[in-house]
Amino acid sequence: MVRAQLATALVRTAARLSRMTGRGDGSVIGGRIGLAVEPRLLTVLARGRQVALVSGTNGKTTTTRLLTAALGTLGPVASNSYGANMPTGHTTALAQSPNARHAVLEVDEHYLRTVLAETRPRVVALLNLSRDQLDRAMEVGMLADRWREVLGALRDQTGPDPTQVVANCDDPLVTWAASAAPNVTWVAVGQRWQEDSWVCPQCGAHLKREGVDWACPGCDLRRPQPSWWLADDDTVAGPDGIRQPVTLQLPGRINRANAVTALAAAAQFGVRPADAAPRLAEVASIAGRYATVERDGRSIRLLLAKNPAGWLEAFDMVDRVSPAGAPPPPVLLSINARVVDGLDTSWLYDVDYATLRGHRVLVTGDRRYDLAVRLEVNEVPFEVVDTFTDALAAVPPGRLEVIANYTAFQDIRAELGRAN
Amino acid sequence: MPTDPATTDRGDSHLRIVWVYPDLLSTYGDRGNLHILARRAQARGIDVETIPIAYDETIPRSGDIYLVGGGEDRPQTLAAQRMRTDGGLQAAVTGGAAVLAVCAGIQLIGEYFHIEGNRIAGAELLDLRSDRGESRAVGELVGEVDPRLGLPLLTGFENHGGRCHLGPAANPLAKVLVGTGNDGATEGAWAGHVIGTYLHGPALSRNPALADLVLSWALGVPLTALPPIDDTWPEKLRAERLAAVLPR
Numbered sequence: 001m002v003r004a005q006l007a008t009a010l011v012r013t014a015a016r017l018s019r020m021t022g023r024g025d026g027s028v029i030g031g032r033i034g035l036a037v038e039p040r041l042l043t044v045l046a047r048g049r050q051v052a053l054v055s056g057t058n059g060k061t062t063t064t065r066l067l068t069a070a071l072g073t074l075g076p077v078a079s080n081s082y083g084a085n086m087p088t089g090h091t092t093a094l095a096q097s098p099n100a101r102h103a104v105l106e107v108d109e110h111y112l113r114t115v116l117a118e119t120r121p122r123v124v125a126l127l128n129l130s131r132d133q134l135d136r137a138m139e140v141g142m143l144a145d146r147w148r149e150v151l152g153a154l155r156d157q158t159g160p161d162p163t164q165v166v167a168n169c170d171d172p173l174v175t176w177a178a179s180a181a182p183n184v185t186w187v188a189v190g191q192r193w194q195e196d197s198w199v200c201p202q203c204g205a206h207l208k209r210e211g212v213d214w215a216c217p218g219c220d221l222r223r224p225q226p227s228w229w230l231a232d233d234d235t236v237a238g239p240d241g242i243r244q245p246v247t248l249q250l251p252g253r254i255n256r257a258n259a260v261t262a263l264a265a266a267a268q269f270g271v272r273p274a275d276a277a278p279r280l281a282e283v284a285s286i287a288g289r290y291a292t293v294e295r296d297g298r299s300i301r302l303l304l305a306k307n308p309a310g311w312l313e314a315f316d317m318v319d320r321v322s323p324a325g326a327p328p329p330p331v332l333l334s335i336n337a338r339v340v341d342g343l344d345t346s347w348l349y350d351v352d353y354a355t356l357r358g359h360r361v362l363v364t365g366d367r368r369y370d371l372a373v374r375l376e377v378n379e380v381p382f383e384v385v386d387t388f389t390d391a392l393a394a395v396p397p398g399r400l401e402v403i404a405n406y407t408a409f410q411d412i413r414a415e416l417g418r419a420n
Numbered sequence: 421m422p423t424d425p426a427t428t429d430r431g432d433s434h435l436r437i438v439w440v441y442p443d444l445l446s447t448y449g450d451r452g453n454l455h456i457l458a459r460r461a462q463a464r465g466i467d468v469e470t471i472p473i474a475y476d477e478t479i480p481r482s483g484d485i486y487l488v489g490g491g492e493d494r495p496q497t498l499a500a501q502r503m504r505t506d507g508g509l510q511a512a513v514t515g516g517a518a519v520l521a522v523c524a525g526i527q528l529i530g531e532y533f534h535i536e537g538n539r540i541a542g543a544e545l546l547d548l549r550s551d552r553g554e555s556r557a558v559g560e561l562v563g564e565v566d567p568r569l570g571l572p573l574l575t576g577f578e579n580h581g582g583r584c585h586l587g588p589a590a591n592p593l594a595k596v597l598v599g600t601g602n603d604g605a606t607e608g609a610w611a612g613h614v615i616g617t618y619l620h621g622p623a624l625s626r627n628p629a630l631a632d633l634v635l636s637w638a639l640g641v642p643l644t645a646l647p648p649i650d651d652t653w654p655e656k657l658r659a660e661r662l663a664a665v666l667p668r
Contacts, residue, residue: 131447139447139492139493140492141492141493141494142492142493195446198443198444198475198495199443199444199494199495199498201494204494204497204498206443206475206476343558343559343560343577344448344577344579344620345449345577345621346448346449346450346452346577346620346621346622347448347449348449348452349449349450349451349452349455349622349625350446350449350451369653369656369657369660370625370657372653372656372657373625373653373654373657374452374625376653377452377455377456377459377625378455
């Protein structure tokens, strides 16, 4: 225990130093040092707390933030709110909030096994699975296999408070993985991107879809009946006739869907939707995402999109119209292909940019020529600019929508100064 | 909707591009190659019909160009079985159609490939066999194209665990300068009007001349007969990618 206490103290010191010296937000380095001193530190720090894990390809950070807000009605909540979603980040988050009885941890989809074993969560919320950075991550079908193995092992769990899985029944890969778990609450939060789930993950047959419903003609896998869903644009439906109006500051249908998952997960901790909903409404931006930044008369809104499914959701958030008949706002797209972004830019062709026709479109980032060729093929007129600053200079005062992938987004945030 | 193979034949006034099983084989931006071919044909005043053929549909025999894309293991196996039963692609190639097969696609149109220790029979359009390499080949590839094809340097991104072994009836598409390709020495394969490659990017976004070669085959004209079109952006992309990986 002394070792764990020492390790915990080191985590906090290292994180504080990292922030003070401007090296980072401290969410990774602290955990790394702590785990070096006490490899079981995450297990030790999680003990005695009520933990929720959030995983999936897209929407993890936002859903983690929304669920953290909801559980805030019960007292302080520990969370890796900066998106440091591997065990080092979880360790730092827990070490920094020694008094929080609850914790909400965003988990990289490849680390679900480890973090599940170490934290014995009350709830695991599973959002979606789609192609992402295929040059360094495993193919999505293989990832679903892994999840299924991990979740099936929950059947061997003993003791009180068995882990409850909250899973998206609109995503066949998630459904297949989650259906191995003993306790599942199904939520229907939609699946705009379906290109990775045409084939039954269980038997390989071609899935049949009809509206939101889907079923495998070759085996028994089919869409389970959800107990939570998005009833309309601003109402979440839940069990026992719950109809909870939810108004978010965050844009887009996907964030209303994330709110459904957050409310369903919070309910497992005894939080009533009516108490949680006002907390969700307070969330305005997440690590700079969705934030509007004012600069030189431009109102710049930052949207992050890391993979094809994410781009479809981002397009849904772009303002289509400006007031008083003015043209719709210009849109800046920025693409990098550094290691954390994925080195292969082929996925640009999985996104249909036609929806941006009518906007003035500017492109930048390390891989702006890839984007230029893509948009030319897509018959979307565009202008190439070398830097974000050039883009700002090129557009008139007023709104500017920015959609960028991971490091491109970070570069722009750095240029704007830590926006949030 | 698929075109009824019984009521169409090659030689109509428009170019038919058949995209084989996009629901199974479209993991690496493969629709890009379809759109690029269509656009480059249209820029030359040629009408184009693009025909996506889903896994449960019949492959028409009357296409001019067939595209076979990349996929994960399970879909790749399913596609191979279905393609063999259907036989449409093989019939079209016998009739002179052009084929561009990418990544899982090149393995699919060989004699056989391996998935999870099983040998799976392919469509046998190219004299090659695939097995698994010791490690995954991931990264940029640059190759010197077979001089008989008259193309500039090949550039693209590869990401595959398989290795291809060519028989005497298949020619390597390129000699590898950077990257791995089939086996570290050569990349891709071609014979007649059939091309296989491991390259994503998608391949034709970075290699407009390769796109034109496939078009010229389908149109039955020499490559040089295609009027040039504005390639400002593809050329900038090529230059940027080649500069990023070629030793100075």
